[in-house]
Amino acid sequence: MPRMVIVLLASCVLIGWALFPRGAQAAGLTPREPELAEYEARADAALEALMSLYWNPALRMFNNAYPCENCNEPFHYWWQAHGIDVLLDAYERTGDDVYLQRVSDMYDGLRWRNGGHLFNDFYDDEQWMALALLRAYTLSNDERYLHAAQRLWDDIRNGWNDAFGGGISWRKSQRDYKNAPANGPAAILAARLYRITGDEAHLEWAKRIYGWLKSHLLDPETGLVWDGINRTGDGAIDKGWLFTYNQGTFVGAGVELYRVTGDEAYLLDAKRTAHAALTRLVDLNGIFLEDGQGDGGLFKGILVRYLVELYKVDRDSAILEALRKNADSLWEARMPENVFGPRWRVPRHYGTVDLSTQLSAVKLFNLVALAHALEGEEVE
Secondary structure, three states: OOHHHHHHHHHHHHHHHHHOHHHHHHOOOOOHHHHHHHHHHHHHHHHHHHHHHOEEOOOOEEOOEEOOOOOOOOOOHHHHHHHHHHHHHHHHHHOOOHHHHHHHHHHHHHHHHOOOOOOOOEHHHHHHHHHHHHHHHHHHOOHHHHHHHHHHHHHHHHHEOOHHHOOEEEEOOEEEEEEHHHOHHHHHHHHHHHHHHOOHHHHHHHHHHHHHHHHHHEOOOOOOEOOEEOOOOOOOEOOOOOOHHHHHHHHHHHHHHHHHHOOHHHHHHHHHHHHHHHHHOEOOOOOEOOOOOHHHHHHHHHHHHHHHHHHHHOOOHHHHHHHHHHHHHHHHOOOHHHOOOOOOOOOOOOOOEEHHHHHHHHHHHHHHHHHHHHOOOOOO
16 A cells, blocks of 8 residues: 555544544543644644745745745755754655655755855754755665765864864864864764764764763763853853753764664763753743744754654653643644744744744654654664
8 A cells, every 4th residue: 555545544543533532542542542643733734834834946945934025045054954854854754755855855955055065164054964964865765865964074074173172163264162063963963874884983983072072061960061162262161051952962962872882871871961951941831941033943943853862762751741741832822824933832922933943843743743653662
């Protein structure tokens, strides 16, 4: 039976469970199934809003905001990388090939907008693009994406230097500033390249980058990740900058290294930082704190992504419960047309919503649905 027919039949069954939950339970079905239908419906609604309100077919990428009035300057390269990742979430969840076609469209559109290539001045931005394209390769087997990710990785490695004991620089024009955004995703990327290619050099890079990040920017008392060192040229660590983004990428790096090495020390690191974020970067109701719009609009979504990656290898019910709580709260705070502001709780946001902010919301709903479906199954 074709995959789309299976998906449509499954959707009809799930909708039936959502409409008749008592009957489903009376028939011996688990309570999880009607709940899953509800999370799937929310994910569909958020995704439909993204595709109908933000997608720009002329540019072959997403608009920077909704509503959009001359909104596409500047070019937010790394937001679009996360747009690819969200399309891949949708493909994983639904099996609909239309999302892989959109990824192909974006690959062409991004190269055109970026001058015929995918290189960037910011190493962290290149890492997000490489991660998205590497994942596109694993889901599509399209060699273009693997080749592009490897070329970006070759460039990213040039960011490593001896200033402050190693680490990858934030950008090519500021080589003595090292931060978590340029090292957490790099460790994830190197570990995934090792998993795909088997090249031991990638694993050594992953371990080296992770080791530098842990020894220089991880607070040993709390398990939270500081942002960076030497941003203003004074050698100081930005200990006051505690962002959901950085906790997420450190968790993700630990998970990926655990996957490829089996060393539980990496898993323990990931769990400690995850639980620190779930207790220290939330409000009194357990809802993730705001990081604003602009680049900050992506931060919570990044944490959500890697909390789900942790859940895949360690079925910690506290993580799934926290994600559900945030998804339920954000759904209550939705705007008309299923647009979602930076505040994941009521009162809802009013006004323009940046692409970055909508992407985080779509990530949350898609990933909660994917994680919810894993409940009760064996770990990877």
